[in-house]
Amino acid sequence: MNRLMSSIQSLTTTRTPIEVSGIRKLFFSQEMVLFLCIIFLLVFVGLINPRFVSNRNLISLFLGNAYIAVAAIGMSMVIISGNIDISVGSLIGVLATVSGILAESGYPIIISWIAPLLLGILVNGVMGVLVAYLRIPSIVVSLGFMSILKGGLIIFTGGAWISNLPEGYALSQLKPFAIPMPIYFMVILTILAALWMKVSPFGRTIYAVGGNSEAARLSGIDPKSTVLRIFLIHGFFVGIASVLFSTQLSVIQSTVPSYLELTIITASVVGGVSILGGTGTVVGSTLAAVLIATISSSMIFINISPFWLRSAQGVLILATVLADLYRRRRQFRN
Amino acid sequence: MSFFIELRNISKTFPGVRALHNVSFDLQQGEVHALVGENGAGKSTLIKILSGVYSPDDAGGIIIDGEQHDLRNPHEAQLVGIATIYQELLLLPELTVAENIFLGHAPKTRWGIIDWASMHSKSREILQSIDAGDINVRTLVGTLSVGNRQRVEIAKALSQQARVLIMDEPTAALSESDVNRLFDMINLLKNKGVAIIFISHRLHEVFELAERVTVLRDGEFVATKKVVDTEQNELISMMVGRKLDTLYPSTERVSGPVVLELKDFKRPPFTNSINFKICAGEIVGLAGLVGSGRSELAQAIFGITPATGGVLEKNGEAITIPNPETAKHFKIAYVPEDRAQQGLIRRMTVRENSSLALIRDISPHGIIDREKEEQLTKEIIEQFNIRTTGNEQVVENLSGGNQQKVVLGKWLATKPEVLIMDEPTRGIDVGAKAEIHKLMDQLASEGIAILMISSELPEVLGMSDRILVMREGNIVAEFQSKVATQEIVAAAMMGVSQ
Secondary structure, three states, X not given: OHHHHHHHHHHOOOOOOOOOOHHHHHHHOHHHHXXXXXXXXXXXXXXXXXXXXXXXXXXXXXXXXXXXXXXXXXXXXXXXXXXXXXXXXXXXXXXXXXHHHHHHOOOOHHHHHHHXXXXXXXXXXXXXXXXXXXXXXXXXXXXXXXXXXXXXXXXXXXXXXXXXXXXOOOHXXXXXXXXXXXXXXXXXXXXXXXXXXXXXXXXXXXXXXXXXXXXXXXXXXXXXXXXHHHHHHHHHHHHXXXXXHHOOOOOEOOOOOOOHHHHHHHHHHHOOOOXXXXXXXXXXXXXHHHHHHHHHHXXXXXXXXXXXXXXXXXXXXXXXXXXXXXXXHHHHHO | OOOOEEEEEEEEEEXXXXXXXXXXXXXXXOOEEEEEOOXXXXXXXXXXXXXXXXXXXOOOOEEEOOEEOOOOOHHHHHHOOEEEEOOOXXXXXXXXXXXXXXXXXXXXXXXXXXXXXXXXXXXXXXXXXXXXXXXXXXXXXXXXXXHHHHHHHHHHHHHOOOOEEXXXXXXXXXXXXXXXXHHHHHHHHHHOOOEEEEEOOOXXXXXXXXXXXXXXXXXXXXXXXXXXXXXXXXXXXXXXXXXXXXXXXXXXXXXXXXXXXXXXXXXOOOEEEEEEEEEOOOEEEEEOOOOOOHHHXXXXXXXOOOOOEEEEEEOOEEEOOOOHHHHHHOXXXXXXXXXXXXXXXXXXXXXXXXXXXXXXXXXXXXXXXXXXXXXXXXHHHHHHOXXXXXXXXXXXXXXXXXXXHHHHHHXXXXXXXXXXXXXXXXXXOHHHHHHHHHHHHHXXXXXXXXXXXXXXXXXXXXXXXEEEEXXXXXXXXXXXXXXXXXXXXXXXXXXXOO
């Protein structure tokens, strides 16, 4: 937790649109609010049902949702650049199946882990070209891809499950210091991506293109290649997410949780990424993914029907947007 | 004498900011009352109070026809006959002229449906009454020129029986001939008894049009004067609270070798066969009406819309510029006309905007050198005297003049040899304007070649060493600024022989 805390402090909040003193700014940042919400939930539900905060439950909570946080990293970059990708859920399903089939057919495990990354980069590269160079709105491109991938997957697998997975395939079985591998992926990738967004010129370029593509272009930045590269990077993260997803259970279903893409987009938006582009951080989106997971797990522990989860997510989105609106209005007034 | 509208000791405080303090203002029937002041002086707040957008701190200070009114929302202001025409026109481009004029109060038949015939004829009538009968009431507003849209907006105000018309910088986006037409229209309205509050940064317009002028500074009332009793320099010093050295500095400069030369440079249909040179340390003014191809020429040089033919020589070598990135590489900088849309990333900080054009150069090993970035920003803020709370202020919150300085600073940080500036002082206040002029003069003295596009002839004449005039995509005249006058440049712009 300490590590998470310090990473929050160092990586976030430069883009809060209000100019207030450092501490207040940190306190009011989306990331801090999310962090406090998570802590509050853990304490609150933990008091009602202590098993909620047991190591085992916390690990399974993080483990089951690490892939959502990882996918939300790429998604956040896409949204910050002023685009969107609603095909991500279907792509995760396809890549997970590809990975499973490769592993099942006896290819080296490492290949079944790497192939989805390459395929993810390839598929999103095609989307990126369509969006950046042919100027087709990303929502349309990804809507098309969503249907193609979803339909293709069902035709290809006939809905069958993959269960003959070889020994050593499941990443979640690797547990350095008793913590499963996917959680390391989530934390390390978030920190690396956040650092990279903050200190690399390309990271700055993403914000610039999302903030005002024309002004970025006139400053000598090439928005087209920027957008294409963002999609390629997004593809890489989707690839990793799909491997984390496919290796968490001993079977791979040919379906992904329904509305997976919406959960990922929700994580980005609730994490403080402006749906209009130009602002947000990946630390926020990861925290939001964790918060959503915590909420859903809390419901089980305090006996609320899990069907309420979707409503809770909806409330979260609206609350985030309203808070953002309020902040902006206050800034406008000043 | 009975005042039509009077504001008594109006104050308006926003959290942490006192936008207006004890300001008094009055308006008589049939007068044009100009409101001047630097950006941030409180003009916008004052007109927003009059148009019901903001409520003043204390009620009771607004007196209309001898009665106290609280204008609690724009609708109440409309009811007493106050209409505001904002800088960004608020028309719906997908609706017709008539639909826009009668938006929200369309005449209805007794069946309760829109009476199109009467709406069209009434629209036509109103447009004719302001000498704009040439606008077809059935065309879509989106297809009209800026000048015509403004006329529609005025007609819309009149259709609501406006007795007071507030115009916020109506001339900022207009070409010379449209400005003249607007002035005729304003005089016409005045004679009909409509009172007009006129905000403009162009002081000569104030003298041409207004009876009285009120000066605001830092939210305080400075003075109300009859224009016949004052003069430009007095207004300026009242606005800035200090004496301006001069709006147009005139350092004697010696220009150096030719830096940029265009030979048969073209990008049809906007610019045909352009030939000219520009030397180091020279300011060349590019004059022309809107649509003459001047901005398009600048955009072709900078690679925004790359040229399709001809030769561009930089320091004697032929180069091709397919995009702004390449232009930057060849040490050409471009300060665009539209700061908000093209110059800045508004939600980014001063620091992030300042370093944007140089972001790769200050990132050795692929990591932004934060120290260098902070330093660069600090230097820009100091050199350009940018009034900001610091490197981390979001540029959106800066005034227009300070925003423009950030754009300029961003480009000068690239150490350009050629600086193209499209309308460098449009919409910014007179104090910042003088500062930017001074900077331009200084930059030219340091050897930068400046190509300046401007719609303001005094600026073109005051700043340039040489003036090029464009019309219909061609350069039609060239003057040394010493011998040029506004009249001959304007005549060349419009193609009238003297």
